[in-house]
Amino acid sequence: MKILFIEVGQFTNKIKSYMKTFRKFGHEVEASIFSRNTHSTQSLILKFVKLVRHSRHKKFDIIYSRNPPYTGLLAKCISKLCQSIVVYECLDDWYAQCDLLWFDSGLYKTFKVPLLKLVKFLQVINSKNTDLFITVNEIINKQMMERFKLPKNKTFIVRNLPFEIPQELDSIELTHPSLLFLGTIRPYLGLDVIVNALSYAKKEIETITLYIVGGTIKDTGYLKEIIELSKKRNVEENIVITGRLPWITALSYVKSADICLNLFSDYPKYRDTDSLKSFEYMMLGKAIISADLPGPRLIFRNGENAFLVPPDDPYALSKAIIKLSKDSNLRNTLGRQARMDYLEKYNWEQTVTKLINTFGRLLMNKLRSNKRILKKS
Structure with missing residues (x-):
């Protein structure tokens, strides 16, 4: 199975842990990080074009994107070229709330209302285009199902778990208590x-x-x-x-x-x-x-x-x-x-194993669907 992760901002521990575990189970994994802190608008566009070309060559089975919402649209564009499964991870109710760290300063504050409407609109589009919607717990999962009318078999819970248990840790001298x-x-x-x-x-x-x-x-x-x-x-x-x-x-x-x-x-x-x-x-x-x-x-x-x-x-x-x-x-x-x-x-490897099985089921369903379309044509 070939999996592409699309992330905005930085190469997070969550993505690192996903990649390490998927590779351990024998799958081919890549990640593409888009950051306004390290890339100009022109270089971001160029990187997107290169990623599209690379994806057409690699033919990824799974395109996995996370917050913020525009990564979901990017994932959908690439999936159309690769005939891939689109997976979207929503960590929390981020898009339904005004993140005060963003919307209370500069241009964000000036255009707060239209920006929030745009974010919500993008989330609705993502929910309709995704093959699997991943959340972090039962509460967020229920909220997403109700908000976007998602069937239960289209959602999956992956908690914010450490990807490994360290075998040895140093003791640090602290003042007690x-x-x-x-x-x-x-x-x-x-x-x-x-x-x-x-x-x-x-x-x-x-x-x-x-x-x-x-x-x-x-x-x-x-x-x-x-x-x-x-x-x-x-x-x-x-x-x-x-x-x-x-x-x-x-x-x-x-x-x-x-x-x-x-x-x-x-x-x-x-x-x-x-x-x-x-x-x-x-x-x-x-x-x-x-x-x-x-x-x-x-x-x-x-x-x-x-x-x-x-x-x-x-x-x-x-x-x-x-x-x-x-x-x-x-x-x-x-x-x-x-x-x-x-x-x-709460076992990380067991969670990822179940997720891989779900990916496999979605790929089989897509393959059957494509075969039916070919027969009709």
């Missing part, structure tokens, strides 16, 4: 809630330290806001920001931390999703605290494999932090159950 937030520093994930909760917890546990393991996508000013908030709450000395780290190094921090923190803001774009960090925490058997939202509730059970607290409530979060900080047995119990759940329910 230690809290850890893993991921990109951006608004609407609840870092402000975490900093406020830290200020409450510090009144009872003076040495408690928060490690923010991650960097920023671009200079949004949000990191500066978090630093200013930490000074205002008198917890600046209790926070360590590592910046962006290699994946293995970041996981070493996770392994060494006492308590791992998920999302804590009830922002529409994220409330129904489950994050990669959730599964990374579970994979390493950590005590986890998360906001009690629809997405996290799909994988977390309060008091069994995690603590769930109301979103946007720093006081409730601080109480959970204090409780877990003082009870190592409870941390170990939650962590063991989280890891057991991960190993039993």
Whole structure:
């Protein structure tokens, strides 16, 4: 099976993990990355033309595209030339929401309404043209089926899972008790809630330290806001920001931390999703605290494999932090159950195997359909 991935922005870990696993199972895989940061408009057009020519030569079986929506149209154009199956992955309800990081600045803000209408229109076109619509969980899957009237056999769930379990991780010396937030520093994930909760917890546990393991996508000013908030709450000395780290190094921090923190803001774009960090925490058997939202509730059970607290409530979060900080047995119990759940329910290779079988079924159906058309003609 020949598979082409089309991605916008950068060569993500998700695409790398797909390619590595597909190749492991003996399939031929390529990826084409389109980025306005590294390509001019002219070079993007030239790259598209070259990709079309290359695709006609390679005759890919599967064209796999992801957000944003215009990649779906690109995939459809190429699939027409190759007679390929079109797969479109929608990670979240991105197109139905105004992404404030984009639409609140510059020309995006000026043309916010028409841009959003265009995005929604492109998503409708994609849903009609795609052979398989991939989402990250049951909630998003149901939303897509209802919005675009998709039949169940046209959808598939691929969660945001780590593509491998590291065999050995270094231990990093941290100040204890230690809290850890893993991921990109951006608004609407609840870092402000975490900093406020830290200020409450510090009144009872003076040495408690928060490690923010991650960097920023671009200079949004949000990191500066978090630093200013930490000074205002008198917890600046209790926070360590590592910046962006290699994946293995970041996981070493996770392994060494006492308590791992998920999302804590009830922002529409994220409330129904489950994050990669959730599964990374579970994979390493950590005590986890998360906001009690629809997405996290799909994988977390309060008091069994995690603590769930109301979103946007720093006081409730601080109480959970204090409780877990003082009870190592409870941390170990939650962590063991989280890891057991991960190993039993969330296996990357099993997921990809099912996806490959689905690709095979779609290809067979397309082949039969083409044969019927030839007979009629």
